[in-house]
Amino acid sequence: MQNVILVLNAGSSSLKFSLFAERPDELALQLRGQIEGLGGAPHFVAKDSAGTILGERRWADGTRFSHDDAAHQLVEFLQDYRDRYRLTAVGHRVVHGGQEFSRPARVDGELLEKLEKLVPLAPLHQPYNLAPIRAVAARAPQLPQVACFDTAFHRQQPELAQLFALPPAITGRGVRRYGFHGLSYEYIAGVLPRLAPEAAAGRVVVAHLGNGASLCALLAGRSLASTMGFTAVDGLPMGTRCGAIDPGVILYLMDELKMDARAIERLLYKESGLLGVSGISSDMRELLASDAPSAALAVDLFVYRIGRELGSLAAALGGLDALVFTAGIGEHAATIRERVCRDAAWLGVELDSAANAAGGPRISSAASPVSAWVVPTDEELMIARHTRQTLSAS
Numbered sequence: 001m002q003n004v005i006l007v008l009n010a011g012s013s014s015l016k017f018s019l020f021a022e023r024p025d026e027l028a029l030q031l032r033g034q035i036e037g038l039g040g041a042p043h044f045v046a047k048d049s050a051g052t053i054l055g056e057r058r059w060a061d062g063t064r065f066s067h068d069d070a071a072h073q074l075v076e077f078l079q080d081y082r083d084r085y086r087l088t089a090v091g092h093r094v095v096h097g098g099q100e101f102s103r104p105a106r107v108d109g110e111l112l113e114k115l116e117k118l119v120p121l122a123p124l125h126q127p128y129n130l131a132p133i134r135a136v137a138a139r140a141p142q143l144p145q146v147a148c149f150d151t152a153f154h155r156q157q158p159e160l161a162q163l164f165a166l167p168p169a170i171t172g173r174g175v176r177r178y179g180f181h182g183l184s185y186e187y188i189a190g191v192l193p194r195l196a197p198e199a200a201a202g203r204v205v206v207a208h209l210g211n212g213a214s215l216c217a218l219l220a221g222r223s224l225a226s227t228m229g230f231t232a233v234d235g236l237p238m239g240t241r242c243g244a245i246d247p248g249v250i251l252y253l254m255d256e257l258k259m260d261a262r263a264i265e266r267l268l269y270k271e272s273g274l275l276g277v278s279g280i281s282s283d284m285r286e287l288l289a290s291d292a293p294s295a296a297l298a299v300d301l302f303v304y305r306i307g308r309e310l311g312s313l314a315a316a317l318g319g320l321d322a323l324v325f326t327a328g329i330g331e332h333a334a335t336i337r338e339r340v341c342r343d344a345a346w347l348g349v350e351l352d353s354a355a356n357a358a359g360g361p362r363i364s365s366a367a368s369p370v371s372a373w374v375v376p377t378d379e380e381l382m383i384a385r386h387t388r389q390t391l392s393a394s
């Protein structure tokens, strides 16, 4: 029997999972998969490390599928592998680690209580991250679990980058910018030195464009600033989240439309972004395939806001050496990358259209002053590494 670490990554619209075999000097991927489209057209697929499909299932469009249903589907699938693998630990992506956690932590009752308190700061994620931790703890209390935080990588940002212009009585309560997608950025920062050594030692903006989307400024591989703030609703427009809006809008919604906190939360987190503007879908694939003007408008706004935020992060970095695309849209939507790169021509990005259409990794021309890249992210491998390190240190 092979010892394995199970990794669970519960995103806003998907549950991703991986099994990594523990070898003395590496973690070897055994299988990985996901249940995506939880909000609309659920699709389960699991593949081995060579990409061969081990299991696949689709549900009709409109099927109501919760994160719990997704977890059950996963447990059912893993039954077939009980004789082959021995589970030694479970590593989880936990979106919010608050002010306290700047590194992964082993799960116990006290930790869970602390993380529960952060649910209001990440209502679209934290409950789904914590539920499988509790489920595993109930079924297998002896099995070590490690929580790996999306915020941890950003905790080393300069004080100014984390500060809101609010009085200390408020900021002192932990109302500050945290930044998210940190496991993804940490992974990219780890592989960039091999791909683009000079840029990696300099000024890089990474665009993590998935269902949740953010940009991160990396200076010599460390997080300097990011577009997400106190919560994962800030920054870019996303699948269903609005991104940065004037806080005056919230006051207007309360005063004039008499909306309460829950109604505003629903609007900003679940009914806005690509879905809200298009009225069609939160899924970039559907919008790109649609000829409805509202779909085009949603995509235009997405690209426009990326351009604006890219300029802001380049300013924080004092210039730009490289631009990296990652996550669902960043890795697969060549047309979005093309448009973002064209808008960034003023920064010195010169696209190689053929390389971009072919998926990279380098998508800028040889002469481009600023290089551009497609780098598939691997939050799960990052989590598996952290899980192993955290447990061997404890």
Ligand SMILES: Nc1ncnc2c1ncn2[C@@H]1O[C@H](COP(=O)(O)OP(=O)(O)O)[C@@H](O)[C@H]1O
Pocket (backbone or CB within 6 Å): 011, 012, 013, 014, 209, 210, 211, 212, 239, 282, 283, 284, 285, 286, 288, 327, 328, 329, 332, 333
């Ligand atoms: N081939 C593709 N072309 C365009 N968009 C894609 C493609 N594949 C995936 N996407 C988009 O990626 C997004 C999901 O990204 P992902 O990183 O998997 O999300 P999550 O935040 O749930 O982890 C969706 O908007 C989806 O439409």
Ligand SMILES: CC(=O)OP(=O)(O)O
Pocket (backbone or CB within 6 Å): 010, 011, 012, 013, 095, 125, 150, 180, 181, 210, 211, 212, 213, 232
């Ligand atoms: C933090 C966040 O937005 O995560 P995801 O992209 O998985 O929704």
Ligand SMILES: [Mg+2]
Pocket (backbone or CB within 6 Å): 011, 012, 210, 211, 212, 327
């Ligand atoms: Mg994600």
